Amino acid sequence: MSGEMIKGTARARVIRSGEGFRELGLLVFIAILCVAFQLRNHSFLTLANIKDLLDNTAILGILSVGMTLVLITGGIDLSIGATIALAGMTSALTGMVIPAINPLLSILEGMAVGLVIGSVIGLLVARFNILPIIATLGLMNIVRGATYIESGGAWVSSYQMSDGFKALSTGTTLGVNNLVFIALVIFVLFWYFVNHTKTGRRIYAIGSNPEAADISGIPRRRLLWLVYATMGVLAGLAGVLWVSKFASAQGDTALGYELNVIAACVLGGVSISGGSGKASGLILGVILLGMLNNALPLINVSPFWQQFIQGVVILAAVLTNVAVKRNNIRLALRKRAI
Amino acid sequence: MADTILELRDITKTFPGVKALDGVRFELKKGEIHALMGENGAGKSTLIKVVTGVYQPDSGEILLDGKPTAIRGPLDSQRLGIAAVYQHVTCYPDLSVTENIFIGHEKVHPLTRKIDWKELHARAAELLESLDADFAPRALMGGLSVAQQQIVEIAKALSTNARIIIMDEPTAPLTKRESEDLYRIAETLRDRGVSIIFISHRLEDMYRLASRVTVFRDARYVGTWNVSEIGRDDLIVAMVGRAITQLFPKRKVAIGQEVLRVEKLSRTGYFKDVSFSVRRGEILAMTGLVGAGRTEVCEAIYGITKADSGRVFLAGEELRAAHPSEALERGLGYLPEDRLKQGLVLEWAIATNVTLPSLERFSRFGWMNRRREDSKAKELAERLEVKANSVYDLVATLSGGNQQKVIVAKLLTGDMKVIILDEPTKGVDVGAKAAIFEIMNELAEAGYGIVMVSSEMAEVLGMSDRIVVMREGKVSATLDTADATQEKILSAAMAATEKA
Numbered sequence: 001m002s003g004e005m006i007k008g009t010a011r012a013r014v015i016r017s018g019e020g021f022r023e024l025g026l027l028v029f030i031a032i033l034c035v036a037f038q039l040r041n042h043s044f045l046t047l048a049n050i051k052d053l054l055d056n057t058a059i060l061g062i063l064s065v066g067m068t069l070v071l072i073t074g075g076i077d078l079s080i081g082a083t084i085a086l087a088g089m090t091s092a093l094t095g096m097v098i099p100a101i102n103p104l105l106s107i108l109e110g111m112a113v114g115l116v117i118g119s120v121i122g123l124l125v126a127r128f129n130i131l132p133i134i135a136t137l138g139l140m141n142i143v144r145g146a147t148y149i150e151s152g153g154a155w156v157s158s159y160q161m162s163d164g165f166k167a168l169s170t171g172t173t174l175g176v177n178n179l180v181f182i183a184l185v186i187f188v189l190f191w192y193f194v195n196h197t198k199t200g201r202r203i204y205a206i207g208s209n210p211e212a213a214d215i216s217g218i219p220r221r222r223l224l225w226l227v228y229a230t231m232g233v234l235a236g237l238a239g240v241l242w243v244s245k246f247a248s249a250q251g252d253t254a255l256g257y258e259l260n261v262i263a264a265c266v267l268g269g270v271s272i273s274g275g276s277g278k279a280s281g282l283i284l285g286v287i288l289l290g291m292l293n294n295a296l297p298l299i300n301v302s303p304f305w306q307q308f309i310q311g312v313v314i315l316a317a318v319l320t321n322v323a324v325k326r327n328n329i330r331l332a333l334r335k336r337a338i
Numbered sequence: 339m340a341d342t343i344l345e346l347r348d349i350t351k352t353f354p355g356v357k358a359l360d361g362v363r364f365e366l367k368k369g370e371i372h373a374l375m376g377e378n379g380a381g382k383s384t385l386i387k388v389v390t391g392v393y394q395p396d397s398g399e400i401l402l403d404g405k406p407t408a409i410r411g412p413l414d415s416q417r418l419g420i421a422a423v424y425q426h427v428t429c430y431p432d433l434s435v436t437e438n439i440f441i442g443h444e445k446v447h448p449l450t451r452k453i454d455w456k457e458l459h460a461r462a463a464e465l466l467e468s469l470d471a472d473f474a475p476r477a478l479m480g481g482l483s484v485a486q487q488q489i490v491e492i493a494k495a496l497s498t499n500a501r502i503i504i505m506d507e508p509t510a511p512l513t514k515r516e517s518e519d520l521y522r523i524a525e526t527l528r529d530r531g532v533s534i535i536f537i538s539h540r541l542e543d544m545y546r547l548a549s550r551v552t553v554f555r556d557a558r559y560v561g562t563w564n565v566s567e568i569g570r571d572d573l574i575v576a577m578v579g580r581a582i583t584q585l586f587p588k589r590k591v592a593i594g595q596e597v598l599r600v601e602k603l604s605r606t607g608y609f610k611d612v613s614f615s616v617r618r619g620e621i622l623a624m625t626g627l628v629g630a631g632r633t634e635v636c637e638a639i640y641g642i643t644k645a646d647s648g649r650v651f652l653a654g655e656e657l658r659a660a661h662p663s664e665a666l667e668r669g670l671g672y673l674p675e676d677r678l679k680q681g682l683v684l685e686w687a688i689a690t691n692v693t694l695p696s697l698e699r700f701s702r703f704g705w706m707n708r709r710r711e712d713s714k715a716k717e718l719a720e721r722l723e724v725k726a727n728s729v730y731d732l733v734a735t736l737s738g739g740n741q742q743k744v745i746v747a748k749l750l751t752g753d754m755k756v757i758i759l760d761e762p763t764k765g766v767d768v769g770a771k772a773a774i775f776e777i778m779n780e781l782a783e784a785g786y787g788i789v790m791v792s793s794e795m796a797e798v799l800g801m802s803d804r805i806v807v808m809r810e811g812k813v814s815a816t817l818d819t820a821d822a823t824q825e826k827i828l829s830a831a832m833a834a835t836e837k838a
Contacts, residue, residue, distance in 0.1 A: 217663035
């Protein structure tokens with residue numbers, strides 16, 4: 001049997017490369033888009049523009065990590081746009097009252113707000129078995145309302161923010177923009193978490209087969225709480241960074257942004273029905289959506305068409321995903337022939 | 339051959355890389371119950387799908403009433419009077435019995451397209467009465483037992499005026515008594531001139547019911563016999579291609595100290611005052627009718643549900659498992675009855691499935707040690723002889739018996755003391771059954787205490803050291819297998835009122 005096992009390792013690699021095909025496809029698609037954009041506008045592939053693109057996509061990336069964890073468990077979180085707004089607004093208001101506050105404390109404050117919201121959602125989903133889409137829909141409205149109540153409908157504008165606060169999103173760490181740096185750190189942690197920790201493995205298990213997970217002694221409720229709390233913390237972090245970046249906190253900040261985040265995850269091959277999603281695919285999905293958001297205006301595509309094209313790309317990605325999956329299953333079944 | 343209703347000649351069906359049917363034949367007479375037997379993968383299911391039009395054969399001929407007929411799809415087969423009742427009932431739990439029976443061919447008013455519910459309920463009531471059913475047409479499907487749901491499926495077949503009914507392992511989820519009811523229904527149908535293809539792994543089903551039996555092996559036709567003319571041993575040889583000398587190879591094992599003791603365990607509405615014990619190396623069978631509370635007791639011990647009162651001791655220390663993880667940690671493993679649903683993550687590799695309940699053992703401070711994980715999975719896969727190319731194979735690509743072995747492997751990664759197996763051989767073919775019994779023997783020899791929940795009398799008598807019989811949530815008898823007989827167990831399992 002050991003001989004067969006060795007042969008099997010080679011085959012496992014084949015199966016994995018079958019899955020890797022999807023990421024390769026995304027990469028090729030991104031490359032084609034790059035070439036097309038470059039032909040239309042020669043400033044597209046300049047260092048400055050790529051840096052811009054990454055700066056503008058970092059927040060999307062941070063959020064997509066949290067959303068992917070939620071999606072892997074078979075859930076969804078519609079409340080994050082509102083959480084961004086509330087966390088951002090809260091930290092901005094605090095900054096108005098105490099201008100000398102350390103920006104890092106502002107970040108912690110935003111994350112704490114997110115943690116509270118995420119914990120509540122986690123409790124509703126894990127403890128009271130409320131469907132995630134319903135629980136987060138409710139929280140979305142509550143949190144959005146709280147943002148308006150807290151601010152009295154007023155904005156916090158650039159001149160009311162300290163320079164340190166605004167520098168959060170403009171400063172650099174190790175020569176990289178802070179936003180991008182934070183997003184990269186989070187991506188690395190995410191990659192390590194889902195691939196190399198037992199908790200990561202268990203999160204896939206509860207999304208793939210909740211019953212089997214229960215029987216296998218996996219603390220499903222605790223893990224469900226964990227993913228929503230994590231999503232909340234990341235949304236809170238993103239909220240502070242968002243307000244810092246746009247130098248404005250408003251009641252309608254990030255309205256509907258959760259759908260962009262979900263779109264990035266889906267583009268990256270994360271399954272809405274739970275159980276699958278990879279770090280490598282996710283990062284490509286985020287970059288692709290970031291490109292569509294940032295590059296289409298650059299090549300003078302009208303805003304009306306931008307949305308249209310985004311929708312087409314998302315559907316195309318999902319269709320390829322289905323095709324790849326079917327192909328993989330067929331390959332696997334063919335191998336079953338003994 | 340005038341009374342032949344269905345004849346298949348030289349049917350071949352290939353899928354990429356697999357020959358699912360290789361020139362098989364099959365002949366069904368009018369008003370006959372014809373058993374179709376064979377191991378898993380012998381081609382029975384494929385044959386059904388050919389007859390019901392789900393698959394088109396690559397070559398061969400289907401003759402219906404002596405005329406060559408093409409069955410192009412499920413609707414086509416329904417039109418031709420062919421219906422199938424599957425092992426896992428395919429129903430709509432939130433709809434009524436009537437709706438389930440007539441779904442797809444509801445009678446509607448020609449103009450308004452309105453469904454005539456009054457008429458349909460009346461027809462459903464008629465059908466149910468002809469099948470001696472004890473539930474109303476307006477009952478919700480989801481509230482019925484599996485046996486009752488099967489009756490609905492049969493009524494559904496009759497509502498389409500089916501002349502040929504295929505029953506695919508109908509008795510697998512049923513208790514002995516429910517099976518008896520099903521036999522009676524099948525006989526009633528036969529007497530009305532309906533022809534039945536009966537697929538089952540249970541030899542007793544076949545001997546009790548069928549007049550002829552056809553055996554497939556490895557996608558090929560082996561033979562057709564009159565049931566009265568073929569003995570049990572010959573039939574097994576025909577199915578597996580070799581003689582299984584001993585179907586229940588229970589080995590004598592030195593029995594050690596008590597390792598699990600359950601004292602007066604109760605859960606309101608499910609079971610009451612259940613007490614028993616298991617010793618090292620002992621196989622304890624838990625039997626009784628379905629619904630007697632066996633699975634519920636096991637689930638409470640394992641921590642899936644919580645008992646209201648009573649105590650459980652594992653190796654002398656009290657175990658109060660509030661969650662399966664605690665039971666696993668202490669050395670109590672559980673193999674669930676609904677294995678595919680509860681036991682495996684199908685789209686995962688063998689290795690990751692095997693280690694799922696015991697990730698602590700393969701990680702340090704939360705970080706996974708993949709190499710250790712893979713080598714342990716390999717070791718167990720080899721020990722249990724899982725047929726696969728590697729431990730990276732997806733579980734979905736394995737056969738049923740091998741999937742079963744993977745689930746067993748899940749329980750062996752750690753230092754288990756007691757293993758509870760809930761219906762370990764349900765829906766498993768003869769060869770895989772023998773392999774599972776062999777594993778149980780090995781586990782017993784290795785000193786595990788084993789609790790085997792089973793409804794199959796032969797298995798209970800053949801594989802255990804002691805037997806606990808449950809009836810209506812209580813232990814009604816505890817027997818030494820050496821003194822036990824089928825009659826003793828049955829009378830303990832059935833309520834006194836039913837004995838007469």
